[in-house]
Every structure is written in structure tokens, then in C-alpha cells.
Amino acid sequence: MSISRSTRRSAPRRTSRVLLGAVAAGAAAVLLTACGAGQTGTIGGQVAAVNGAQGLVGKVAVRNVTLQYPTGGQDHYSVGEDAPLLFTLVNSGITADELVSISTPAAGDVSLSGATAIPGGTTLVSAAVEASSGSSSTVVPTNSGSSTPSTSAGSPSATRTSVPSPSGGSGKPGITVGVVAAELTGLTQDVRPGLTIQVTFTFAKAGPVTLPVPVGAPDGARE
Numbered sequence: 001m002s003i004s005r006s007t008r009r010s011a012p013r014r015t016s017r018v019l020l021g022a023v024a025a026g027a028a029a030v031l032l033t034a035c036g037a038g039q040t041g042t043i044g045g046q047v048a049a050v051n052g053a054q055g056l057v058g059k060v061a062v063r064n065v066t067l068q069y070p071t072g073g074q075d076h077y078s079v080g081e082d083a084p085l086l087f088t089l090v091n092s093g094i095t096a097d098e099l100v101s102i103s104t105p106a107a108g109d110v111s112l113s114g115a116t117a118i119p120g121g122t123t124l125v126s127a128a129v130e131a132s133s134g135s136s137s138t139v140v141p142t143n144s145g146s147s148t149p150s151t152s153a154g155s156p157s158a159t160r161t162s163v164p165s166p167s168g169g170s171g172k173p174g175i176t177v178g179v180v181a182a183e184l185t186g187l188t189q190d191v192r193p194g195l196t197i198q199v200t201f202t203f204a205k206a207g208p209v210t211l212p213v214p215v216g217a218p219d220g221a222r223e
Contacts, residue, residue, distance in 0.1 A: 052087070053199075053213045058206030059093030060118065065199065066216035067184070067191060068129060076192040076215075083191060084129045085110070085182040085199070086216065094120040098204040099180065104213075106197040108186030115178025122177040129181075191215060 052064035068084040070077055077083045091097055096119045102110040118124045191197060196212035 051214075052216070053196075053211035055201075055209045055211045057201075057203065057209035058097070059091055059095070059120075060097055060203055060206045061090040061092065062201050062209060062211065063088040063090060065211055065213050067197075067213060069193070069216045069218040071129075076190060077187055078190055079187055081187050083107070083184045083187060084126075085184060085213070086126045086128060087182070087201075088126070089118055089124040089201075091118040091120055091122055091124075095205065096120055097206055099124070100202045100204050102182050102199060102201055104184060104197055104199045106187060106189055106191060106199075107184035108188065109184075110199075111183050111185055112180060114180040116180055117178070119177055122175050124178055124180055125176055127179050127181045129183075193217075 052066040053062070054064070055062040065085070065087040067077070068086050070083075085102065089099060096117060098118060099112070099116045102112065104110060114127070115124060189197075193215040196214045198210055199213045200208050200210040202208040
């Protein structure tokens, strides 16, 4: 069987197109790989954001719940250690409520100290713990946004800020009425970044809410 000249000429052209397509695809793959490697290298020197647990029970919003990142050069909490719990409580109702307890199967107990009452329309915040010369101290946020170390090494000041109260005994919306310190004591398991533990907040009127709580991000960039 004879093959026409036009057929013989078109075959190499089709082959060339296939080869050019393969080369282009290979170059694109190499480029994408290089870009990906560059992104990984950049992110490696940064700290990924950790989204704290969020929840709502009744009129009380539980926000930004995390375990404070371990201090003293550690990267996780071991069995038997204590771990500070950080969070914000917002009462959007007009009736006062109160944080009764915090519990978790990951610890033997959860200690609470400081203010626990949350008047309607106000916010209650937790205190961070800073390590300094081998001892820890709490940092008490103020309404102006600054932080003042408390004089006590173990618990924050329980003194509330002055809150004007309209009819019904509610504070103004957005006012921070106090600071509470919460700490998981006697951990029953190792707790590492990237994992969560179940923590239950119980309020006098709103009731309980259980959230999956992660370990917060460390301060500054990782080496």
C-alpha cells in the first residue's frame, strides 16, 4: 500500500506538536514545584495562626479558648503538669450570669481564681501567665488595653473595674468587668500543639458548653 506525500509530511508535524506539549507541561510542573518550595521555606520561619475554640450557650459567648503555649523552652505539656487556659467570655444578654466551673477529662482538676460574675452586656477575660526568672506572674488587662502585672505570683487581681450600671444592673456593652485565672492542674495526658482537648464551661444560668480546645501559638517566630 502506498502512502501519499501529504500523509508522510503531516506525521512528523503531529509528533513535533506532541513533544512540544510534553516539554511545556514538564516546565510548568517544575515551576510549580519551585514555587511550592519557596512558600514552604517562607512559612517555616513564621508562626501559623491558631484559631481558638468558639462557642455559644444561652446569651454567653465563649471566645478564643486556647491552652497557653508552654513556657521555659518546652514545646508541649507532659502528664502531671499544669496548663493555663486562656479565653474571653461575653454576656450579650441583660441578665447577669456567672462562670461556675471549667472541667476537662484531660486534667485532674481546673482551678479558678479572680472574678467569675459576668453582668449583662459585659466581658470577662482570662489572664495570661508570664515566666520571669523561674517564677510566674499573671498579666491583668485593663480597659485601656494595656497590661499590668499583678502583685500576686499565683493569681490575678480579682478587683473589678468600675462599671456604670444602667437599670437592671447590667454593665455597658463591651466593658471588661474583671479578670479570671483558669489553670488545668495535673494533666492526665500529654498535650501537644496541633491536637485538641475537650473542655466544658458551665455557667449558672446559661448552662454548659463543651469545646475542642487547642494549644495556642508561641510568641515570636520559631527558630
